Amino acid sequence: MARAPTTADIFNAIAEPRRRQVIDLLAREGPTPVAAIARALSLPQPALSKHLRVLRVVGVVASExxxxxxxYRLDAAPLHAVHEWASTFERFWTHRLERIRERAERIAEEHHTP
Amino acid sequence: MARAPTTADIFNAIAEPRRRQVIDLLAREGPTPVAAIARALSLPQPALSKHLRVLRVVGVVASExxxxxxxYRLDAAPLHAVHEWASTFERFWTHRLERIRERAERIAEEHHTP
DNA sequence: TTGACATATGTCTGTATGGGAATATATTCC
DNA sequence: GGAATATATTCCCATACAGACATATGTCAA
Structure with a gap:
């Protein structure tokens, strides 16, 4: 089997940086016409239209x-799945951050009481 | 330009469902030998080894x-980027959920005072 | 050393890409 | 109808996949 099409699901769709840029822009600016997106991202219009199609297929943007x-406007719903999946691993960063903080405090403590 | 390699970054790496399964498994089970992963995911060992290489290159797993x-054990750090990016859009779900809740309450209210 | 086991790599193949360029399709205005 | 503008599609190409299968490499034990 070959690599799954970019239109297969949201995870494949957002693998491309340009498409994440489009999503970011629509989140910031709200509904935006194609030409304005192309200008903002310095992307040729045909290239952008292809990215927009991918994003439409996976349902993360809609056009009017x-x-x-x-x-084009953002429909963030499919991104919820990405967020939820990534949230599964929050405990790992938290633990790591805690460890870093604890170590920093311990070192600071040692320096204050030599 | 062709599609970016799967090893280009964490977003490309996690586009493949098998690789997300590997990540999920390592998060649940902790450090796990290759054969056990292959068995758990019903994946031929060579196929798994290639997925593991991709995950190693982007730094989301390490081997000992x-x-x-x-x-193989999980190093969740790169997933932080994914989580942070997806968090940017939290407000959209929240707003949508709030709207749904408000509408539900309004309808319930109307039914109680006809 | 030899053999058994665990993991990694190479080859093949069909499929899909992202961008460039040219062109097709819509929509509005005259 | 015809021109102008906005967006979508098609064709091209180099690149890279994921899995099947065969094989190489690495590690331990006797």
Whole structure:
């Protein structure tokens, strides 16, 4: 079997940095026409349209005809799955951060009581 | 340009479901030898070894020789980036959930005072 | 050393990519 | 209808996959 298509699911879709940039921009700016996205990301319009298709297929953006242009807006729902999956591992960072903090405090303590 | 290699970064690495399974398993079970992972995931050993290489390159797992076998353990640090990125969009789910809850309460209210 | 076991690597194949360039499709205005 | 603008699609190419299978490498034990 080959690598799964980028349209297979949200995890494959967000593997591409350009697509994460698009998502970030829509989150910041709200609904945005294609040309404005292309300008902001310095991306040729055809390349962007292809990325937008991938994002549409996995349901993380939706488009609305607005006169001559097409407004794309974020639908963050599919990103919830990513967040939830990544949250599973929170305890690992927390533990590591705690260890770092504890060590820092211990060292500081030693320096104060020589 | 072609699609970025799976080893390019953590986002590309976790696009593959098998590799997320490996990560999940190591998070649950702690350090585990290759054969046990292969058995648990019903994955041929060569296929698994290739996935493990990808995960090693992006730094999300590390291996330790343990007698004849090799123990793989999770290093969740790179997943922090994924979690942080996904956290950016938390407000969208929260807002949506709030809207759903408010609507439900309004409807319930209407039913109680007809 | 030889053999048994555990893991890694190489080869093959079909499939899919992301960008560049050209072109097709919509939509609005005259 | 025809021109102008906005967006989508098609064709091209180099690259890289994931799995099946065979084989190499590494490690221990006798």
């Amino acid at each position: 005809q607005r006169g001559q242009q097409r407004l | 020789q343990r007698g004849q076998q090799r123990l």
